[in-house]
Amino acid sequence: MQQKRILIADFLHPVFKVEAEKLGYKVDDFPHYSKEQTLAEIANYHGIAVRTKFRIDKELIDAASGLEFIARAGAGLDNIDEAYAAAKGIKLLNAPEGNRDAVAEHAIGMLLSLMNNLRKSDFEVRNGIWDREGNRGVELNGRTVAIIGYGFMGQRFARKLKSFDVNVIAYDKYKTGFSDEYVTEVSMEQVVKQADVLSLHIPLTRETRQMVDEEYFFHFKKPIFFLNTARGEIVNTRSVLTAIQQGKILGAGLDVLEVEKFPGIADQSWFADLVANDKVILSPHVAGWSVESYRKISEVLANKLKDL
Template identity: 55%
Template sequence: MTKHILIVDQTHVSLMQVLESYGFVCDYQPKITYAEVLDCIDQYEGIVVRTKFRIERELMERATKLEFIARAGAGMDNIDEKFAASKNIALFNAPEGNRNAVAEHTLGMLLSILNKFSKGNKEVRVGNWDREGNRGFELAGRTVGIVGYGFMGSGFASKLKGLDVKILAYDKYKSDFWSQWVKEVSMEELFEKADIISLHVPLTDETRMMVDETYFNRFKKDIWFINTARGEIVNIQGLLAALKSGKVRSAALDVLQDEKFPLKEESKRWFNELAEREDVLLTPHVGGWSVESFEKISMVLADKILQHYGIAG
């Protein structure tokens, strides 16, 4: 039986090539609107989405033939997973596809804030050759704390091997993941020992705004902070307070609590303050969006869809 799949976001051509070679019919419409999807979703057994819109009850109730939702990325926070389960709709994501990209990006951001690359680059370009003002810190000998040890957290840990650091990892929902180079610890031990904290947890009701000023103040040491997970996990006002007090030495953020640019006035206030700080490094949610991961994500999804239908890819 032929399965029809609606692809509503830009994806690598390999996704369609693989699926169509096995008889699937792919309807590639990266410019389709949410309203248009509502009008036609009853014609499809599958939908592939990245970040264009949320897939919730309204859409799924109209999707009378829908058998699966495939998320071209790692996080599932734009899909109502509970309602999908109630409708027996299978869910697929592809953290295997951008694991390496996120790990490399996180390491790059860490080295940048330790060594003040962004500040030095800006100053040299305007003729300010300030060596002392751009003296950096070495990573070797420091304790790196990883919060969340799934695909992304473990990927980052693998990049730290050989850099002469101690790696501590905490995951509320996983255990027995320690290894020769990673020590599994409690959050209390991270608060006690970490020099650097990197977030790798999904956005859920439990983690939303989990990191605030109180969270930062629980660390015994002043820390370097990195977030390549989800912006809404961190309360920016709390982060700004921690930066001002020195509890956070410097922060690297690939994600923000509001990423809909141009920002509304309410968000502009905290963003402008964040953007003016020399101790903050910002990138536009591209940690998992490398040239290579763009293709790998599609290949992972294609494989999972084929497996769902009992087809060996």
């Protein structure tokens, strides 16, 4: 019987290769491969493991005549043509279990920084300004945190919020009956009435792309703190800035943006206004990429090979 082969075409923790080889796979670890190099070699492999370096599109899938599975080292599958892969009978593996703790902790860190003016006050003290009154924070205790999307990330965020004595509510268009000790399931109408904090934990799809715009924020009855650790393309950045200006958003924590990485991000019309706004805290799409999650993602992914 022919030994099945996996191509690692991105930077994964070495534990993935170790565990895959224990299962009998021949694993070639070529993290520096470009898409062109991958196209030239993919026909020789039964599986490919990637992160986000390039898109697994129709061209690559067509070139992969023997491909049985795509292993995505992370949570989202938006860099894979899911429908075309499914049509070809190719299984998709991902590992949201591996970085859910990292995402939840990052979101909480952003929220506490916003509510306590940590970015602003740190900058001021470093520049000789001692303004206690202007940097008074507001407490999370007793507030209502609304989660949009109650999958692995949303669930872990809710669990970690428990010790803060907050009311956690969640809306998920595709789930029902998920209320538990950490969260109360609600409608979107209840979210916009009750939320003090809004945190996104949904995938990027045709339906969710640019879902959060000016009209979306318009419906909220109270000013909110807004967090996005999901995907940048879900949110219209200019709409966030407008909502801040209008007082509908008190502070925004954005780990992801519509356009990411330099120099492309600097060319966006909203970028200068975003970086100048002291009610926004930014990070470079790193919420799910902790030291620990780097290994855990690969462990989870390798473990799922057992079910193929």
